[in-house]
Amino acid sequence: MNNRLKLNDLNSLFTKYRKKNLKFKYPLLDDAFSNKDLFEAIKVIMSGQLTMSSKTFEFEKKFAAKIKSNYAVMVNSGSSANLLATFAACNPVRKNRFKIGDEAIIPALCWPTSLWPLVQAGLKPKFLDVDPLTLNVNASEVIKKINNKTKVILLIHVLGNSTEIDLIHKVAKKKKIIIIEDTCESLGALYNGKSLGTFGDFGTYSFYYSHQISSGEGGMVVCKTFDDYQLLLSMRAHGWSRNLKLQKNIEKHYPKLDKRFIFINSGFNLRPTDITASIGNSQFSRLDQFISIRKKNREKIIDSLKKSNKWKNQYEFLKINKKVSPSFFGFPIIISEKYKHLKKKLLTELDELGIESRPIISGNFLNQPAAKVYKFKQKAKSFPNSQIIEDRGFFIGLHTKPITNQKLNLLTNSLLSIDNLNKKS
Ligand SMILES: Cc1ncc(COP(=O)(O)O)c(C=O)c1O
Structure with a gap:
């Protein structure tokens, strides 16, 4: 008898035990393990x-x-x-x-x-x-x-x-x-x-x-x-x-x-x-495939946002160095100056709508309590651009499978709901 373990024998077990992300409809990483x-x-x-x-x-x-x-x-x-x-x-x-x-x-x-x-x-x-x-x-x-x-x-x-x-x-x-x-x-x-x-x-x-x-x-x-x-x-x-x-x-x-x-x-x-x-x-083995899909997903998200009749330059996106062929795993977003006071509300709203987000790296690191422990002479205020990224930036995921229209609509509508938050405030 052939006792060798085969992928097909386990497929039903994988289906049974796979954990679905119940909290987020659009998590940072979506089902990337085959x-x-x-x-x-x-x-x-x-x-x-x-x-x-x-x-x-x-x-x-x-x-x-x-x-x-x-x-x-x-x-x-x-x-x-x-x-x-x-x-x-x-x-x-x-x-x-x-x-x-x-x-x-x-x-x-x-x-x-x-x-x-x-x-x-x-x-x-x-x-x-x-x-x-x-x-x-x-x-x-x-x-x-x-x-x-x-x-x-x-x-x-x-x-x-x-x-x-x-x-x-x-x-x-x-x-x-x-x-x-x-x-x-x-x-x-x-x-x-x-x-x-x-x-x-x-x-x-x-x-x-x-x-x-x-x-x-x-x-x-x-x-x-x-x-x-x-x-x-x-x-x-x-x-x-x-x-x-x-x-x-x-x-x-x-x-x-x-x-x-x-x-x-x-x-x-x-x-x-x-x-x-x-x-x-x-x-x-699938790195190139992941890079290419994530690039396309990113372009689709930007396109969908900019083509919406609700688009009013609420956000700025990463400027890619011309000499770089990029490889993304996240989609960083910088909230425009005019809307920056709404960041906290927006991230709460995104969370409620099922979109997971996180800060860009850890922001201006000199603001972190750990930096105070080591008494660095340089202070957070000397890094205004890092501060902008901390105050106005966040990122959402870019997934390894082509983005569906449903998810694209969810992202577009949710991100552009920032104007409603403005009215509410
Ligand atoms: C720039 C940078 N360096 C280092 C690390 C640490 O990597 P790890 O979480 O695998 O320890 C991270 C984590 O995300 C990171 O963003």
């Missing part, structure tokens, strides 16, 4: 090999090949990817490394775990404002901000878009400044045909819920050099030498140590599981 994605995870569970193994290595190889990076190392989240990249960038084995007290340029519109690894590693963050319509830093302002103490530039490619990274890269290379590209919101986006995340020394990605692809939790770090690759592998897993090229050499030098437990550097445990790697890998 039965095949989940089947891949079930196969891993049934194999009993749950911890990091061949599924992770297979995904890493496929990822590196597709985005044309020399090396890719999977971790358990985008935050872990930032942590690993940052601590690799100051590791004593690295020739060009930053030291405690050096400075890092980072946008004020940032995610906490883009910032905190820098601070935890002893860097002084120097915040920079962003452009309110591209949501990204302006390259010439980054270059202007560089001084003798600048040793790291942490760029965030916000919601599928990017700044002129080639210009920043050119200057950074000359000055030996390390670039970490936080690409957690922009997997699959290209700048002049080259994948975002592959310009700098390290690029990081997230596979969290609602990102371009999702493995539940998960992330990836890419790098250019073999030495950095070996460093990332070791630091991802306790700092040990297992699976590294130098293992045999190390064994020879330390004959008294158990060769499976030789620790050659500092480290963390940031390993993913083969369960998440198998889901991520399965989703990754």
